[in-house]
Amino acid sequence: MKFIKTIIITSILGIGSWVQAQNYHIDKKLKSEETLKKELEFTRNSSENILVVDNVYGSIKVEGYNGSKILVEVKKKVYADTKEDLEKGKQEIGIKTEKLEDAIYVYLDSPYSYFDKETGMFEHREFSYNSRRSYKHRKKRNYKHRLDFSIKVPKNTSIDLQAINKGDVIVENVHGKLLIAHNINGPIDLINVSGKTDVNALNKDINITYTENPKEESWFRSLNGDINIKFKEGLDAIISYKTLNGKFYTNFPIEKTTPKIIKLSERKKRGTKYKIDTNSHFKIGKGNVHLHFDQLNGDAIVKK
Numbered sequence: 001m002k003f004i005k006t007i008i009i010t011s012i013l014g015i016g017s018w019v020q021a022q023n024y025h026i027d028k029k030l031k032s033e034e035t036l037k038k039e040l041e042f043t044r045n046s047s048e049n050i051l052v053v054d055n056v057y058g059s060i061k062v063e064g065y066n067g068s069k070i071l072v073e074v075k076k077k078v079y080a081d082t083k084e085d086l087e088k089g090k091q092e093i094g095i096k097t098e099k100l101e102d103a104i105y106v107y108l109d110s111p112y113s114y115f116d117k118e119t120g121m122f123e124h125r126e127f128s129y130n131s132r133r134s135y136k137h138r139k140k141r142n143y144k145h146r147l148d149f150s151i152k153v154p155k156n157t158s159i160d161l162q163a164i165n166k167g168d169v170i171v172e173n174v175h176g177k178l179l180i181a182h183n184i185n186g187p188i189d190l191i192n193v194s195g196k197t198d199v200n201a202l203n204k205d206i207n208i209t210y211t212e213n214p215k216e217e218s219w220f221r222s223l224n225g226d227i228n229i230k231f232k233e234g235l236d237a238i239i240s241y242k243t244l245n246g247k248f249y250t251n252f253p254i255e256k257t258t259p260k261i262i263k264l265s266e267r268k269k270r271g272t273k274y275k276i277d278t279n280s281h282f283k284i285g286k287g288n289v290h291l292h293f294d295q296l297n298g299d300a301i302v303k304k
Helices: 015-024 083-092 131-142
Strands: 030-040 050-054 060-065 069-080 094-100 103-109 113-116 119-124 143-154 158-163 169-172 177-181 187-195 196-201 207-212 219-220 227-230 235-243 248-250 261-267 271-276 280-284 291-296 300-303
Touching: 015 030, 030 060, 030 083, 030 094, 050 060, 050 169, 050 219, 069 083, 069 187, 083 143, 094 280, 103 143, 131 158, 169 177, 177 235, 177 261, 187 196, 207 280, 219 261, 248 280
Parallel strands: 050 103, 050 158, 060 143, 060 169, 158 177, 169 187, 177 196, 187 207, 196 219, 207 227, 219 291, 227 300, 235 291, 248 300
Antiparallel strands: 030 069, 069 143, 094 103, 113 119, 235 280, 261 271
């Protein structure tokens, strides 16, 4: 299976890009609501199957169940000041799906979004900081929209979820090989999950409850929120913790470990150059799995 990575803005975490996303307010007079439904299915029953969902305005909720199909339900809302703009929004905004090898993609369909089938990457041009053309497109769109995804997947499906603004990312009872969840202006809640994990909530909290502890290296990142994780008994992990203003709390017995020393270069005259990892390192149990915590202002709470 190809490695899948979603790119949502021209410069990841670029200030100009995500500040624009925060300034989204629904103040239009007219509103349209409808429910979109799709039924999808993987080509084969495989542990490599992955569902990729990309959303701009709205929530993503994914729930694992015992069936074999992917059941997609999307509540679509369009807001405008005039009937003409409302009708334009209704026509331009929708959802699209693609199937590439073991991956199924579900994403916003609009004139302002682009999906590259060759790379599996998304671009949302209305958040492009450097593109004058994209900025003009954004000014011409005289309506606003919101899509709230509610999706059921086979329990053993891997997921890659990306949301930008005005929505939560919620995952429940999913036990695939890989759990990726990124949200810029909303929280992330993973409930009764398992698998290799990569989560990033820029401005809100991350809450995770595992039914089985991760067996592979995992990453937990938040700029301005707390990270709350409940692991099962018997956690064996090396914790790397990086923060500016936050603190690390746990009720697991921990053992402080020495910093990593990384070899950078080697020269004949000057010798070998090394870098000392300044992150805090803790060992829980046997330390079999490396778990990375990266925060700026929030706390990390790891408990059993």
